[in-house]
Amino acid sequence: MIPGAVEGGVRVDGSACRRPRLVWPASPRRPLRAIRPAWDGPWNHHEFPIGTPPPADGDRVLTTLLLTDIVASTERIAQVGDRRWLDLLDAHDTMVGRQIDRFRGRQVTATGDGVLAMFDGPTRAVECACAIRDAGARLGIAIRAGLHTGEVETRRAIVGGIAVHIVARVAALTQSAEVLVSRVVTDLVAGSGLRFVERGTHGLKGIAGEWRIYAVS
Numbered sequence: 001m002i003p004g005a006v007e008g009g010v011r012v013d014g015s016a017c018r019r020p021r022l023v024w025p026a027s028p029r030r031p032l033r034a035i036r037p038a039w040d041g042p043w044n045h046h047e048f049p050i051g052t053p054p055p056a057d058g059d060r061v062l063t064t065l066l067l068t069d070i071v072a073s074t075e076r077i078a079q080v081g082d083r084r085w086l087d088l089l090d091a092h093d094t095m096v097g098r099q100i101d102r103f104r105g106r107q108v109t110a111t112g113d114g115v116l117a118m119f120d121g122p123t124r125a126v127e128c129a130c131a132i133r134d135a136g137a138r139l140g141i142a143i144r145a146g147l148h149t150g151e152v153e154t155r156r157a158i159v160g161g162i163a164v165h166i167v168a169r170v171a172a173l174t175q176s177a178e179v180l181v182s183r184v185v186t187d188l189v190a191g192s193g194l195r196f197v198e199r200g201t202h203g204l205k206g207i208a209g210e211w212r213i214y215a216v217s
Contacts, residue, residue: 064125064149064185065167066105068096068132069114071142071176088141089113095135103128108159114143116167118159122149122185123192129179130216137177146171148182162207169204173213183212 070076070092077085096115100107105119105128119125129145136143148170150163166182174180186196196214204211 059154060151060161061154062149062151063163064119064122064147064188065152065163066117066119066125066129066145066147067111067114067167067171068117068129068143068145069111069171069174070136071144073113076141088139091139092136092141092143095139096132099128099131099135103131116159116164118152122147122188123194125149126179126181126185126189126194126216133177133179142177144171144174144177145179146174146181147179147185149184149188166204166207166211169207170211170213173199173202179216181214181216183214186214 076088080088093110097107100115100117103119103124104121105117105125108116108118117125117128119128125147129147133143133145146167146169148163148167150161150166152159152161152163170180170182180199181196195217197217199213199215201210201212203209
């Protein structure tokens with residue numbers, strides 16, 4: 001068991017804040033900030049705290065999930081040093097928050113080097129992912145992102161469900177500065193003008209069936 005984690009989710013404090021903090025011990029890399037846990041692949045935890053707790057009995061909603069990550073963050077820390085890295089992370093966090101607000105999304109939580117966000121429209125979610133990627137490049141940071149649309153459960157300050165697992169698996173397939181989406185997303189944004197390149201059919205760990213994955217071109 002990872003320190004600070006609980007079965008089925010992650011403990012939070014300050015849940016009324018826009019960006020609640022995960023309860024993790026301080027890290028030399030990023031003291032007193034949200035830290036991504038140890039993993040066997042990107043985003044090993046697939047339930048996240050949300051800023052405003054829903055009713056205690058929970059709710060199930062349809063949403064488009066966006067999960068981002070800074071590529072090769074360890075190498076970047078070694079390259080620029082701890083102080084400069086923390087400055088870059090602050091600039092990254094500010095930029096990502098602005099882009100999510102710009103595209104009318106809702107940030108669920110920070111994951112250490114990225115964010116999980118929810119959108120009520122898949123086109124705006126994809127556009128936000130691309131804007132974050134492009135703005136990251138201007139900061140000198142390569143950012144990758146995965147997206148999927150599906151239903152999630154919101155219960156006692158936690159968002160979870162199979163859709164969160166799927167977006168984590170889609171994001172895990174990304175390469176540097178790439179935005180990948182599931183076939184569900186491409187079907188829903190037909191007519192939006194967004195263009196995609198097929199990236200093949202993949203088995204997603206722990207998810208039944210084969211999934212067609214697309215990159216935003």
